[in-house]
Amino acid sequence: MKTEEMKKQNRRTVMVIFGATGDLTHKKLMPALYNLLKRDLLPEDFHVIAVGRQEKTSESYRQEISQSIADNIYGELKPELFGALAEKTVYHRQDFSEDAGYTKLKEIIGEDADVMYYLAVAPQAFEVIIGKLGEHGMQAHDSGFRRVVIEKPFGADLKTAEYLNEKINAVFPEKDIYRIDHYLGKEMLQNIIILRFANAIFEPIWNKNYIDNIQITSSEDIGVGSRGGYYEHSGALRDMLQNHLLQLLSLTVMEPPRSLSEDDIRIEKLKVLRSLNDRLDSIETVRGQYGAGEINGKTIAAYRDQEKVDAESDVETFVATKMYLNTGRWQGVPIYIRTGKALKEKTTEVVIELKETPYSHYFPDQTLKPNLLVIKIQPEEGMVVRFCAKSPGALNQVVPVGMDFCQNCQTGVNSPEAYERLLHDVMRGDATLFTRWEEVEASWIFADRIKAEWDKQKPDFPNYAPGSWGPKAADELLRKDGRRWWVSQTGEI
Ligand SMILES: NC(=O)c1ccc[n+]([C@@H]2O[C@H](COP(=O)([O-])OP(=O)(O)OC[C@H]3O[C@@H](n4cnc5c(N)ncnc54)[C@H](OP(=O)(O)O)[C@@H]3O)[C@@H](O)[C@H]2O)c1
Known part of the structure; x- marks a missing residue:
């Protein structure tokens, strides 16, 4: 789909980041979102749910990422632009293995939305998160999309990769699985x-x-x-x-x-x-x-x-x-x-x-x-x-x-x-x-x-x-x- 079409649809789009307190989110994902906003390439109605297990408020999380973005972009951080991203970003505290967290997360995502789940977590956590998303019906949708983005490494050899793939395929169809190779x-x-x-x-x-x-x-x-x-x-x-x-x-x-x-x-x-x-x-x-x-x-x-x-x-x-x-x-x-x-x-x-x-x-x-x-x-x-x-x-x-x-x-x-x-x-x-x-x-x-x-x-x-x-x-x-x-x-x- 072209960017203009995506923007014209004006649908609520939610990016759920698992591992939001981690290195990848701070150094790469948040600066990338900021730059996309700067270049007017984000959907109009865009939201980020930052999932982490540390005790934080949305406000304190926003302060942390403002620093990380400033450290990892070319040029100065523009406060009004960051403000626009920050106000769309909420922090949600939960452990990956905890069911109550997913129930709440589902509520925050809301009913009618396009959702991308980004797994910015260690590979050992891929299976549990995908499994829980499935158990809680969070891959299902009447309208909009549910896509999952998996960081590398995808398995440690063919056998473990096949195992992981089976687990993910049991929840998400192949067309909705985005295996990142940032190269x-x-x-x-x-x-x-x-x-x-x-x-x-x-x-x-x-x-x-x-x-x-x-x-x-x-x-x-x-x-x-x-x-x-x-x-x-x-x-x-x-x-x-x-x-x-x-x-x-x-x-x-x-x-x-x-x-x-x-x-x-x-x-x-x-x-x-x-x-x-x-x-x-x-x-x-x-x-x-x-x-x-x-x-x-x-x-x-x-x-x-x-x-x-x-x-x-x-x-x-x-x-x-x-x-x-x-x-x-x-x-x-x-x-x-x-x-x-x-x-x-x-x-x-x-x-x-x-x-x-x-x-x-x-x-x-x-x-x-x-x-x-x-x-x-x-x-x-x-x-x-x-x-x-x-x-x-x-x-x-x-x-x-x-x-x-x-x-x-x-x-x-x-x-x-x-x-x-x-x-x-x-x-x-x-x-x-x-x-x-x-x-x-x-x-x-x-x-x-x-x-x-x-x-x-x-x-x-x-x-x-x-x-x-x-x-x-x-x-x-x-x-x-x-x-x-x-x-x-x-x-x-
Ligand atoms: N860093 C990079 O530049 C980079 C580049 C390419 C690929 N990757 C890949 O990206 C993924 C993430 O890497 P990273 O460097 O960002 O790792 P990291 O800094 O260790 O971050 C992992 C995140 O997962 C969270 N977490 C771990 N166990 C949890 C649990 N049980 N419940 C809730 N949250 C939990 C951590 O929370 P806490 O803060 O509470 O520990 C942290 O936010 C990995 O698969 C890695 O291979 C990273």
């Missing part, structure tokens, strides 16, 4: 579709005839910090690769969809994941865990010495993979993905390396640098095209030059935060940027297989220094193929 809300990720399909300079070369290899790097230049408790149950494979990076890969390599509708895009993304699973036997992986060291002059403790982390933990803070897709378009094109914590730079980018031209023999004494297309997802958003040109003045000296399009470099251009786009989409009923069950299922098959291989052997951790690009074996993964990792942030591209 999909990022501007440049959505831009991939436009770059690929709206440009005659890119579309024809997007295949094995011109592309030598595809690389994705998603790195952080900090350790796990205080999130050790969470990370011990996930690791880099499940925290990043299984969800965000497979989604990013799918958009990069999928076949042209029949249209840009949600269903058509999903069909193509799913084919990519299933095709990866057809080649599970050929996947090569490197895992790593950081030791103690320094990043940019700042000392960082080893992962195993981090708060709430087992002193002998074998959880990986780095993973690199090499894999192939079982499709005609990508036959023989290796796909390399790496992600990790405590690495040299913070960046997420896709690098497409092109093949040599058949004319490199024209330049017998020179090693030509390959053409590269770099799609920068974060923190910088944009694209770099690297190609060869003649060095000015000198004889036929060929040098690599770059054309750099930076989407978020100009002052005054602030791309909307991922959560703004995603919340707006839930309200409009557009699930294109959310992951459907079959995609989750295929991604878990992939991750489970890697995990099963890893479980056969105890790793020799820690095996990389903070501030590096991970274990040496990750570089070797490409070097043995005569290739190397590229990353634009270091100025090499």
Whole structure:
């Protein structure tokens, strides 16, 4: 549904946030709602019910969120705008397991309303909240919608994901389940579709005839910090690769969809994941865990010495993979993905390396640098095209030059935060940027297989220094193929 249609309907729309005192609500959801209001993208009759177990009044809750919003938006908080959001926000105290709380909550929501339930809570709480919503008939409606938004992680492996999915499906139909992958809300990720399909300079070369290899790097230049408790149950494979990076890969390599509708895009993304699973036997992986060291002059403790982390933990803070897709378009094109914590730079980018031209023999004494297309997802958003040109003045000296399009470099251009786009989409009923069950299922098959291989052997951790690009074996993964990792942030591209 278009925004104008949504606004014209002028229906009472209620967003119920479970976990309203938590980090996600404070840092992401409330600032996103404020920005949506600022951009006039919220329904006219919009209300927030903030559910938490701490003793608070609506007034004290509003004061807390005004500070969080101020800390997490660009520019100054406008009091009149915040006032408009605050007056639509009430705090409701209840424990997730307590029936009386749901009875009262149902009353506050009222009869005739569109409702989105946002589960900004730890994954262990998903089942109980969904179950209680079902028991209290809060998914049922005569008019309007009832949608549920589930945060990641969706399960810890295929089995637990299937179990959770069954529980949710027993209460909500698949069409009303919005599984958040906030990466999909990022501007440049959505831009991939436009770059690929709206440009005659890119579309024809997007295949094995011109592309030598595809690389994705998603790195952080900090350790796990205080999130050790969470990370011990996930690791880099499940925290990043299984969800965000497979989604990013799918958009990069999928076949042209029949249209840009949600269903058509999903069909193509799913084919990519299933095709990866057809080649599970050929996947090569490197895992790593950081030791103690320094990043940019700042000392960082080893992962195993981090708060709430087992002193002998074998959880990986780095993973690199090499894999192939079982499709005609990508036959023989290796796909390399790496992600990790405590690495040299913070960046997420896709690098497409092109093949040599058949004319490199024209330049017998020179090693030509390959053409590269770099799609920068974060923190910088944009694209770099690297190609060869003649060095000015000198004889036929060929040098690599770059054309750099930076989407978020100009002052005054602030791309909307991922959560703004995603919340707006839930309200409009557009699930294109959310992951459907079959995609989750295929991604878990992939991750489970890697995990099963890893479980056969105890790793020799820690095996990389903070501030590096991970274990040496990750570089070797490409070097043995005569290739190397590229990353634009270091100025090499
Ligand atoms: N934080 C992020 O930036 C981020 C990013 C991506 C995904 N996520 C996902 O988002 C979800 C929430 O993360 P978070 O960082 O916001 O977690 P958090 O800070 O621990 O917040 C959890 C919330 O749940 C509430 N809660 C826990 N048990 C409860 C109970 N029995 N009854 C009522 N309320 C209860 C907590 O209330 P109290 O205040 O009373 O403890 C708190 O409001 C997780 O699934 C996480 O993986 C978070």
